[in-house]
Every structure is written in structure tokens, then in C-alpha cells.
Amino acid sequence: MTPSAGPQTHLFADMLARVRDAAASVLGEGTDLSRIVVEPPRDASHGDMATNAAMVLAKEAGRNPRDLATAIAEKLRTDTQIDKVDIAGPGFINLTLKPEVWPEALRAVLAQGKAYGKGTVGAGHKVNVEYVSANPTGPLHVGHGRGAVFGDALASLLAAAGYDVTREYYINDAGAQVDVLARSAFLRYREALGEDIGEIPEGLYPGDYLKECGHELVNDYEDSLKQMPESEWMPIVRRRATDMMMAEIRNDLARLRIVPDVFFSERSLIEGEEPDPFAAEPPPARAADIVVETIDSLRAQGHVYEGRLPPPKSGNLEDWEDREQTLFRSTDFGDDVDRPLLKSDGSYTYFATDIAYHKSKVDRGFADMIDVWGADHGGYVKRMQAAVKAVSGGKAVLDVKLVQLVRLLRNGEPVKMSKRAGDYITLREVVDEVGKDAVRFDMLYRKNDAVLDFDLAKVIEQSRENPVFYVQYGHARGRSIFRTVAADMPQLDTGAAALKAADLTRLTDAGELSIIRKLALYPRMIEAAAQAHEPHRVAFYLYELASEFHAQWTRGGKESPHLRFIIQDDPQTTLARLALVQGIVTVLASGLDLLGVEAPDEMR
């Protein structure tokens, strides 16, 4: 196996396999090797890679770590790709690879191009990533944007790791809130007919965004809706209003380069309406009420019963009424209390339809599903995971990623917002103001469970220190080298084939070798970030790679001109260094693409 054997493997995975073989040959087959890790050492002077194999296996083997390390090291010393094996500290095995490994690692980047870093850990696994899933009752705000960006980048990351990914948006179009939306739209419809509607009553949506909907209803129905009782116009107006809102939301998402594969309507679970109003192909016929079906099936398995719940602990008992109701036995699956499926008026709780929805994911073949929710839904996680267990017979796993709230600031001052008053900053406004790339990168440059301060002024004014421009500048700078060399050394062939054939052993500078090591780490980073469901790792990796590149660039200043990437009278060295730059540019572009951020050729 060589490092360039293809996307199935990479330097670290390859070495991990070798270390496991060595460990197995010392301790015998059947040893648990799963905890062994091969990673870059903290300190480069320790070598190229380090493994904890001896320390992890010592206890089970009943040997002391240093002795075991000695035995494993002995095996590794025979490996053709390993130059030096040292034992250090409590039993680390430090590996120094043969010098020729690194040129090959860089050549693998050049050979694979955009495919470099793509892995296969997810091969054969379908994953459903559900994100945003906002009520279609108003424009998206910045908090929705964070969930959307996070979910989208996570989906891209999983796809890069080989998973078969579906990006899904669950339209909450069945609750009381969309009825409120419809009444609000109906008011705008009357307004469009010339009626003086005065102040928007308390409890309805006051935003101007429904005025257009009112006009459209007049165009299509004239004043006929006005003659109908609410029960008749409600379905018409509701459908029109939610469709319009969803069109707006899709537009907002598209501006962030977010395009879900599936829009799944909650109402479709209940009424058998089209589940995806935007589907290219008509949906398959459905049973009239999938929620009933789901509950019945759970009841048949003994997971649903009629019973009573203790009063809620929130202190607010005003509306509390002790009564027998239909409950899901979620405590059998790890939840704290059993959860109601029906409201007192007989309609489904949100949870009930959500169970049916997640069952549909199971039915569609997803054993892995990820939901991206706002942090205020944290109390909902256990019951949903319980439901997924019940509905899949324990075969499916739901991971819920909670996205913390976004504090919108301008020059450090909180931006005042009130949804009730209808005066809040929309996601679209923010994207228009600071740009898609800054929004996306900023939101991905943090863990999902950390509160995010998003300062509109700083994102623009401090653009010089903004990480997104730092990384993009790295890419543009790399591309500019190729423009320069084309002008200064027109006789030099810098095509892909020439770069691949370059004499990469000329890359001997410590900075150059460090960059190659960083590039070699990329596939491992993708794999780990995908398995941990942590797209922010990609952003940090890119920042570090750009940083090493910027540093290497500046080293070739007037103190050490021999370290420049372009050496006019040395075409061979120039070519080798251009190959390195190409590797950097390739990985930067690839990583930025995962984050949905552009990789510009220039940014003057």
C-alpha cells in the first residue's frame, strides 16, 4: 500500500493499520485494537507520527507499557516506510517516516485533485440531516441561519466522508401557528380589497411581508373569499400563505448556498397532502393519516397507553388539568417521563406528528439521522431519541445537534428585536449586508454548542482580521503565484502533468515539509470531523493551513530569498514549490467548498 493508493486510504489510516498489525502480531489475534490512535505528535521533534498503542494495550496484556512498546517497536522497525522508531515518555511510540514518504503524500494531493480528502468511512451508509425546519410563518432570522449553515456544512462533510446524505427541511405547516398566519394573510387580503383594517390585532403576525399575499389572493379570488366562512377560506389562504413563505425561505437559503434535497410537509403526514410542494416528481400516494398509523403500530407493540401524568414542574399550573390521556411510554427508552400524543381538543401534539415524521425517515432507509435544532428545544431531545428507538426497533440512531443562539450586535451593542412588533432583522438582511461567505465562515468557526456573538459592524470593518478573509487570501495568494510565474517564466510548463512529475525531493525546507505534513492530515481531519459531526474542525484546519502558507511566503522575503516559491534561474526548484502551492490551493479550495465558502482567485 502506498499513500497514493487512492481515496480509500491516507497516510494516517495506513499507518494505523500497520501499527495494529504490529500490535496483533505481538499480542495475538483477538486483541481489542480499537483504542489505538495514530496522530501527529504535539512536538515535531518527536517525529512524524505517534501512537498510544502500548499504553492502551498494556493493562489487558498484563505488561508494562514501555516493555510492550519495545516489542511493538521492534515489529515496526521492519516496516519499509518507517525510518526511525523511538519510545518516549510513558510508552509513546514515535515514528519517523522515510523521507520519500512526504513527496509521495504531496503527489497524492496533486493526483487526486478535488477528490483528495474524500473518504470512505461512510460508504454504504445513508444519513438524513434535518435542519432549519422553521415555521413558515415569517422570514428566517439569524438563529435559523446558523442552524441552516451548520446543517448544510455537516451534510457536505458527511458526503465527503463517503456517506449517502440527504438534506431535509421539515415544514411545520400543520400547527395552530400556520392558522394564525392564514388569518393574518386574510386580513391583508381584506386590506388589498380596499378595506380599512386598522391596527393588526394582538396575536396575529403584523409584518408587511403578508401584504403581497393579500394582493395575490385578490388577483386570484377577487372578493369571493370574503363571502366564505373561515372553515372554507382557511385551507385556501393557509396553503397560499405557507407556499409563499416557503418560497421566501427557499430564496433566503439559496442566498446562503443552501439547497435542501427534500422539503417534508408536516401536514402531509396528517392529511395526505403532497409531502413536498417543490418536488420535481409527484410524490407517491400516501395513506390518509400516517400519524394514526404510527401511533397504532406503537400501541400494538405496547409503547402507547392511556394514563395520567404528574403535574408539570414549571410552576405554571393555570391550564393544568389532571386527566387520562394517550401517552407514549418514552421512559422505556431513556426519557424522564412519558409523553402525551394528543392535546385535549383531540388534535395531535407536535411530538406525535414528529414521531410519524421520523418513522418516515426510518421507512425511507435511514438508520443514521441527525437533527439540527435550536438550543431552546434541548428538552425535546430525549423523547425524540426514545421515539426513534421505538419506531425503528432500536435499529436507527438519532443524533441531535443543538445550535446555540446568535446574539446579533452592532459595534458591541445588541440589536433590538421584537418578533411580536414585527421589527426584527432578517437573515436575508444580514446576508445582504455582510455577504454569504462571512456569514457562513463566522458561524462555522465555532462549535455548535457555543453561544455566538455576531457583530455586523465588526464582520465588515475588521475584515482584515476576519478569519474568512485570511483563508480566502491564502487561496488567492496561491493562485497569484501561478499568474506571476506565467509572466516571469513563460517558458516553464506549470501544467498539472508537469507539477505531478516535479522533483519533490527538492522540498527540504522545514516550513515546506511542515506544510506537506499538514496537507497529509487533511483526509484524517475530514474523517474525524465527519464522525464527530463537527464541521467547525474544517474551518480551524483551513485557518491553520493558510497560516503556515502565509508564514512560508514571508520567509521568502529579503532575509531568505532562496525560499521564494519562484526562483527565476532554478526551474526545477520552482516547479517543486509550485507543486506545493498547488497542493495548498487544492486543499484550501476543497475545504472552503465543504463550508460553502468561495475560494477566490484574487481579492484585490
Add this chain to the structure above:
RNA sequence: GCGCCCGUAGCUCAGCUGGAUAGAGCAUCAGACUUCGAAUCUGAGGGUCGGGAGUUCGAAUCUCUCCGGGCGCGCCA
């Protein structure tokens, strides 16, 4: 009261599923542009990883317990 999340440099945050001497950016101070792009780089100072106990070869990371902050706790979604 219970559950979940968070607490790391003055500020904003990483810390690669338990590894070696805890790292970046901003801010502060001192430096590098007749340069392949200075939207860049080099260096310095700055830490009881909220406190305490435990688990083990080894803890910012796992367990317990306090402290402090956030979210949630039928018929909102």
C-alpha cells in the same frame, strides 16, 4: 426541584473522542514592505483549564459534588 448545555490568557475561542511542556486570534509592547500580493509575517508578556474530591501509567477531556451562567420542564413548534 429535575434534565440538558456551557465555564480554558484582559476579550473571543480551539484543544483532534484520555496523551508528552494547555494553543490561536483580538488587545498591549517591540520589529519586517525599492517583496512571488503587508487582507501578510517575526518576537515578547499574559493561565489555580470555575472550586474540590475521585477513576489510572496519564484528566481541560471521564465520574461525583459544590459555585456561576444559559435553555427546557402536557395541549408552542
